Amino acid sequence: MSVARPEVAAPVEVVAARSTPRAIADWLGSLPLHIAIIGLTIAWIVPTLGLLVSSFRPLSEFATSGWWTALSPPFNFTLDNYRHVLDTSNLGQSFFNSFMISIPATVIPTTVAAFAAYSFSWMRFWGRDWIFLAMVALLAVPLQVTFIPVLSLFIKLGLNATFLGVWLAHTGYGLPFAIYLLANFFRALPADLFESAEIDGAGTLTVFFRIVLPLSVPALASLVIFQFLWVWNDLLVALIYLGGTPEVAPLTVTLANLVGSLGQGYQYLTAAAFVSMIVPLIVFFSLQRYFVRGILAGSVKG
C-alpha cells in the first residue's frame, strides 16, 4: 500500500479541479448530499431550539402560545428563568460536586476497562469468550434492582453518602459498556502490529501504552465522552447513594429540587437544562478533535 501517492496527488487535483466544468458538475452532484445533511441537522435542532427560546420566555406565555411566536414582534424575552437558576443557593457547590463525582467516575472505569478490554481481545486465558459474553449480558441488568443490595452493602462498609461509594458504583455500572466498546476497537487492530512489537522485544505493558492506546484514541475519546455524560446527567444513582444533602448533591439533584413536589416552577427546568448542558458540551467539543482519520496510517507496512 503506498501512502505517498494520495498525499502528493491530492493538492494537484484540487488546484486543477477548481472552477472547471467538472468541478461544477461535482458540486451539483454532491448537492443532494448537502441537502440531506443540512435537512437532517435542522430537523434535529428544532426541539432544542424550542427549548432554548422557551427558556427566555416568561411563564405567562408558556402555556398560551407556541415558542415560535416569540420569534416575531413584540419580542417579550426575559432572563428571569436563568436568574432564578443561577441564584439557587449552593449552585457553585453543586457544580464542584458534579465535577468531583464525574471525573473519577470517568477515569476509573475507562482505565479499568482499557486493561480488561486488551486482555479480552489479545490475551488467551481460560473461559475468556464466556466471561466476555457475561460482561455484555450484564449491560441488561436494570440498575433499579441493584440499588437495594448495593446500598445495604455500602451501609455496612460506611460508603453510603460518600463520593467514593458513588465512584465505585458508577465504575461497576459503566464497565460492561466500556469493555464491550473498547474490546471491539482493540480487536480491530492489525495482528502484525503485535508481532512486529514482539520481535522488537517490547513487553506487554509497552505494547499497550505505546501502540494500542495511541491507536485507539477515537474509541477512548468516545468512551470518555459517554461515560462523563452519563455520570454528569445521572440523577438516580446520585439520589440513591448520596442522598440529597447540599454538601454532596451534584448539579442534577440541586436542579431537580427547583421543581416543587406539585410541579410548580417547571419553567426553570428550561434554563436549568442549558446551564447543566454547558459542561458536557465543552467535553464533547474538546474531545471532538481526536476524531480524525489516519491515526492508523503508516503504522503497518503492508
Added chain:
Amino acid sequence: MDNLAQFLTVQLPTLIAVVIGVPAVLAGYIVLGELLIRRLPDSARPSVRPWLWVGPALFFVAVFLVYPAFGTAYRSLFNRPGDAFVALANYVTVLTDQTVWIAIRNNVLWLIFYTILALLFGLLLAVLSDRVRYETPVKSLIFMPMAISFTALAVIWRFMYSYQPPGAPQTGTLNAIVTGIFHADPVTWLQDERINNFALIGAAVWGISGFAMVILSASLKGIPGELLEAARVDGAGEVTIFRRILLPLLMPTITVVGTTLVIFALKAFDIVYVMTNGNYHTDVLANRMYKELYNAGNFANSSALAVILLIAVIPVLIFNLRQFRAVEARR
C-alpha cells in the same frame, strides 16, 4: 472565614483525593502488578497477566451487577413477603397479567423501531458528515440531545407533543405543523393509543442517535483513507464503496452499537417514566418493574420481571458470540 474553613475541611480533601488519590491508586495497581509479574518465572507470566488485568473489572461487575442480579433471580422464586419458596409462581402471576403483555408488546415495538431508526440515523449521519467540510458543527448539533438530561428531554418533548383542542392556538410544535400546514385536526400524541408508543420512541431516537453516530464515526475514522482513495481510483462508485468497503469494515462496530441499542430498548425506562408513566398503554417492562418495586413494594413480581428482561437478552448474546468467533477466525 466560614467559606475558607469549609474549603479547607471539605472541598480541599475531595480535590486532593480526585487529583492525586485516584490516579495514584490506578498507577499503583499497574506498577505493583508489573513488579509481581516480573518476579514470576517466564513460563507462568502469560497465564497470570490476563487475570491481573481483567481482575479489577471482574471485581467491580461482581459486586455491583452480578451479585445483585443473582440476588434478584433468587428472590424471584420466593413469595411476596419473602418467607416461602414458590418456585415459578411469580412468573405465572406476571405472565398471566394482561397489562404485562401490553408492556411486552411495547418493548417489542421499542426493540424494532428504536434500534433500527437510531442505527440508521447514526450510520447515515456518520457516513454523510464524513464527506463534508462542516462535519464538526453538524456532529455537534446532532450530539447535543445526548448532553441533555432526561428531565430536560421530557420538558422538550412536552413542548413538541403538547395538544390544544381544535380551533385553539396550538402550543406544541408538531400540532402547529399538523394544523397549520396540513390543515388537519391536532393529534393527542401521547394519549392516542395508535401512535403514542411511536411518539415516545421518536423522542428516544432523537436523544440516542448522537450516540450511534459518535461511535460509528470513531470506527469510520479508523478506516484508512488510502483504501477509499484506491477504490475511487479504480472507478468504484460511492454506493459500491459504501456497500463493499465501509459496511463490511464497520460491521463489528455496527454489531456493538446495535447490541447496545437493543439492550437499551429492553431497558427503556426514563422517557416512558417521565412522559406518560406507562399510562394510555405505553408501559414497558422496566417501568413496570420500577412500579412493582418502589410503588407497590412487591419484590416478588419486580424480581420476576427483571429476570424476564435478562432472559430476553440471550438471543442477542448468541448473535454476538457468532460475530466474535467470525472475527477471531479471520485473523
